[in-house]
Amino acid sequence: MHLDKSALFDGVQYGWSDNNVALHNSMISGLPVIPPLHLVPGEHFVLIMSSWYKEISEQLIQMGFVEGDDFISGLSLYYSLTLFFNVQ
Secondary structure, X not given: OOHHHOOOXXXXXXXXXXXXXXXXXXXXXXXXXXXXXXXXXXXXXXXXXXXXXXXXXXXXXXXXXOEOOOEEEOHHHHHHHHHHHOOO
């Protein structure tokens, strides 16, 4: 299953953020890829859709984000909703 083909996040997803400079200002599945430094605590809520949660959360905390308030792991949520609604 591909995240970009799921209806679970229609209307919610704003874009992607990645440390890979080569991806910045590109588009993935019609959504922009922005540098993490463009994310603002209190303005952006981040769902971490990666198995690198620990490393990503540490970076977000250093940027002033608060776990639970500004970001959560979205991977388990995504898998749970997918199973519950049988969405592909």
